[in-house]
Amino acid sequence: MACSKEKECQILEDMKEYYGKTIQNKDELMINNSTSTCDAPPCKLPRHIAGALELIHPDVKAKSYGCGMTVPELLEGTHVLDLGSGAGHDCFALAKLVGETGHVTGVDMTEEQLEFARRYIDYHQETFGYSKPNTDFVMAYIEKLGDAGLKDDTFDVIISNCVVNLSPDKRAVLKEAHRVLKPGGEMYFSDMYADQVVPDHIKQHKVLWGEGFAGALWWEDLVRITREVGFSTPRLVKASKINIKKSIQDLTGNVKYVAATYRLFKVPQNGNNMPVDVVYNGSVTGHDKVIALDKHNTFKVGSVVEVDPELSAIIQQSRFASAFTVVPSKTSDGEKTIPMNPFSGTRAA
Ligand SMILES: C[S@@+](CC[C@H](N)C(=O)[O-])C[C@H]1O[C@@H](n2cnc3c(N)ncnc32)[C@H](O)[C@@H]1O
Numbered sequence: 623m624a625c626s627k628e629k630e631c632q633i634l635e636d637m638k639e640y641y642g643k644t645i646q647n648k649d650e651l652m653i654n655n656s657t658s659t660c661d662a663p664p665c666k667l668p669r670h671i672a673g674a675l676e677l678i679h680p681d682v683k684a685k686s687y688g689c690g691m692t693v694p695e696l697l698e699g700t701h702v703l704d705l706g707s708g709a710g711h712d713c714f715a716l717a718k719l720v721g722e723t724g725h726v727t728g729v730d731m732t733e734e735q736l737e738f739a740r741r742y743i744d745y746h747q748e749t750f751g752y753s754k755p756n757t758d759f760v761m762a763y764i765e766k767l768g769d770a771g772l773k774d775d776t777f778d779v780i781i782s783n784c785v786v787n788l789s790p791d792k793r794a795v796l797k798e799a800h801r802v803l804k805p806g807g808e809m810y811f812s813d814m815y816a817d818q819v820v821p822d823h824i825k826q827h828k829v830l831w832g833e834g835f836a837g838a839l840w841w842e843d844l845v846r847i848t849r850e851v852g853f854s855t856p857r858l859v860k861a862s863k864i865n866i867k868k869s870i871q872d873l874t875g876n877v878k879y880v881a882a883t884y885r886l887f888k889v890p891q892n893g894n895n896m897p898v899d900v901v902y903n904g905s906v907t908g909h910d911k912v913i914a915l916d917k918h919n920t921f922k923v924g925s926v927v928e929v930d931p932e933l934s935a936i937i938q939q940s941r942f943a944s945a946f947t948v949v950p951s952k953t954s955d956g957e958k959t960i961p962m963n964p965f966s967g968t969r970a971a
Contacts, residue, residue: 624731624763630790633831634731634763637788640832641708642734647684667691668908674718677749678711679742685709688783689834689864689881690812692716695906695913696941697724700778703802704728705764705795705811706785710739710757714746716781717757727777729762729770736761765794767802775804778941782811784881787834792844797851800888806939809853809886814864815841817878817965824874835866835874841964844884853886854932857916861964882964885916887936897951898934899926905945915942918961930960 625631667675671693685708692704692712697719704713707728717726730736739759747755762770764785780799789795799809814834830836839847848856861882866874902921904910914920915936921927928951929937937946 624765624769624794625790633790633837636828636831638732640829641687642732644832645687648687670719670908671715674715677718677746678714679745679749682709682711682714682739682742685738686711688712688812689814690783690860690883692781692783692810692812692883693719694779694781694808694810694885695909696945697779698907699723700941701776702726702779702781703772703777705780705782705799706730706788707739707759708732708735708783708785710742710759712781712783713739713757713759714742717746718750720756722752722754722756724756726757728757728759729764729767729772730759731761731763733761765789765791765798767798772798772802774801776802778804778807780807780809780811782809782813784813784834786811787814787838788831789837792839793847793851796847796853796886799886800851800853803888805888806941807888808940809888810859810883811885812881812883814838815844815880815882815964817841817880819843820877821875824877827873830870830873833870835870835877835879838879841880841882841962845962848886849891852888852891854889854891854936855960856884856886856962857933857936857960858918858962858964859883859885859914859916861917861968863968878965880964880968884962887940889932889935889939891932897928897930899928899949899951900934900937901926901947901949903945903947906942913945921946932960 625634687708698721700720702716707713707730713726713728736759743755743757760770786795816838819840824830825836845856861880864879864881902923904923906913912922938948
């Protein structure tokens with residue numbers, strides 16, 4: 623078991639019941655999770671991603687319970703881990719994008735979800751035209767990946783879609799994610815966040831735990847915990863307000879929620895403090911003219927862009943290194959702040 627305290631164990635057991643037995647498809651969820659493949663209209667996905675999503679079996683699509691899109695760039699040949707893979711929707715989409723030389727491992731604690739996902743491995747292998755399956759599904763608690771044999775420095779990319787909020791121990795989840803990522807690796811994940819620490823009366827409610835409202839982190843706590851376990855400062859990719867049904871709103875009161883996607887990198891936190899100039903070369907699939915690494919940092923091919931020291935470390939030490947040229951900044955006007963608040967400027971989903 624991934625828990626030591628009785629209350630945490632009870633939350634995990636209730637969650638297994640909820641996702642194993644209570645909820646059978648996404649229409650039964652109480653939140654409007656129409657944000658699962660597109661954060662807000664108009665939705666323009668790169669063609670290779672839209673193509674991969676189209677190939678997912680309809681039964682798997684119907685059981686996709688995510689709250690955001692978890693498809694980072696530059697996945698070819700990578701080894702990906704999905705925390706809380708559910709019915710396997712995101713795993714199969716990424717299995718197409720990593721290609722035959724890549725691999726996707728989904729972990730989940732709910733046997734029913736794992737069994738369901740495993741039934742569709744061969745279907746997707748055949749649909750993608752691969753000679754052997756490149757996906758597997760492993761029973762694991764995301765707080766204790768070591769118990770399932772997941773070793774240090776193993777994965778290039780971790781994704782997770784609306785799962786971290788369900789864990790009673792977020793610090794353990796993020797610490798484990800940091801441990802199993804290779805140096806320079808990335809955790810790219812969508813989740814629900816609150817605009818304040820969620821009050822205790824909400825945390826007592828079983829269904830609110832199942833739907834993510836009780837366990838959602840105050841976004842500032844995410845920033846604190848990720849830094850404490852060794853990740854780079856969270857980079858906000860996108861955020862949209864969650865539409866809450868009236869019956870839920872009566873319970874959550876004045877707490878506001880967003881669905882947000884952040885990316886965290888496993889790069890050393892204290893490096894060179896000087897901003898640098900970078901130039902994007904257009905080599906990332908689906909981004910031959912422009913690429914956005916987060917909501918506030920977009921790079922046009924051939925243009926010189928000044929980035930903060932941490933983003934420069936991320937670019938130089940991650941899988942993005944070959945897509946950028948980096949030179950010391952000639953124009954620097956001093957320190958840059960990193961905008962992380964998912965509530966500033968969010969649109970309704
Ligand atoms: C909201 S669903 C999301 C599933 C999938 N990521 C998707 O987008 O469809 C949450 C999933 O996380 C799993 N889960 C929740 N807490 C977990 C934990 N502590 N360890 C492992 N799996 C967990 C549940 O079993 C369920 O399959």
